[in-house]
Amino acid sequence: MTGRIALVTGGNRGIGLAIAKRLSSAGHQVAITSRSGTAEGAEGLLVVTCDVTDTDSVNAAVDEVEEKLGKVEILVSNAGITKDGLVLRMTDDDFGDVIDANLTGGFRVARRVAKGMMRGRWGRMVFISSIVGLGGQAGQANYAASKAGLIGLSNSLAKEFATRNITANVVCPGPIETDMLMELTDDQRETMLAMVPAGRLGQANEIAAAVEFLTSEDAGYVTGTVLPVDGGLSMG
């Protein structure tokens, strides 16, 4: 297969790092963003500093990837945060901060890399959403709205760029064993686990496997899709 140039936002840990390593093993040159500019366990990956809530920071990070590796051909928009709380107690800042990082962040990065993909007439964009974006979740109105928004963003990109051989797809992880899940209480985790038909938490590499397919040459006719990777949780 042809090695491509890939960028994974929030690739310094958790699901993002697993995706970056998997794409690297598949033969791609992979850059990851990290807010601190450092990343543990990122041997063989280019680490660039980036905060996706800041347009200048996004543009500078992609400039650096272009200088060091070349035009980004595969984008995995993975960076995300939670600021949970019940709606009646959720502040405007708690709502807006999560939308800014999870949804507008994805838009900023996609807009920056789209031009290069158009010129190269090849591109793959994958947005890491969540099953919470499909079904909603009490205490996560901000997060659910941001993750549902990624589906509208991705589908719109898929339509705008379909004739340029650029695809856009969404992966919706269920509960995956990372730092983000460990922020939940034991009770919250056990309640969620009880609802997963597979009866276990997912592993970051299981998300990475789905992303590897969606970013492959073979997936050129797969665009505008939403793929849950959730042990069956979202089937209801």
Ligand SMILES: NC(=O)c1ccc[n+]([C@@H]2O[C@H](COP(=O)([O-])OP(=O)(O)OC[C@H]3O[C@@H](n4cnc5c(N)ncnc54)[C@H](OP(=O)(O)O)[C@@H]3O)[C@@H](O)[C@H]2O)c1
């Ligand atoms: N774990 C799950 O169960 C689960 C389920 C569904 C969906 N997801 C989604 O999967 C993605 C990865 O989750 P994870 O579990 O791997 O989370 P994580 O371990 O908490 O990692 C989050 C990543 O996002 C980065 N990030 C956060 N805000 C950022 C910003 N403003 N600019 C740039 N990078 C930023 C973090 O960078 P720093 O290291 O600098 O903080 C980190 O690399 C997220 O979008 C999450 O919503 C996770």
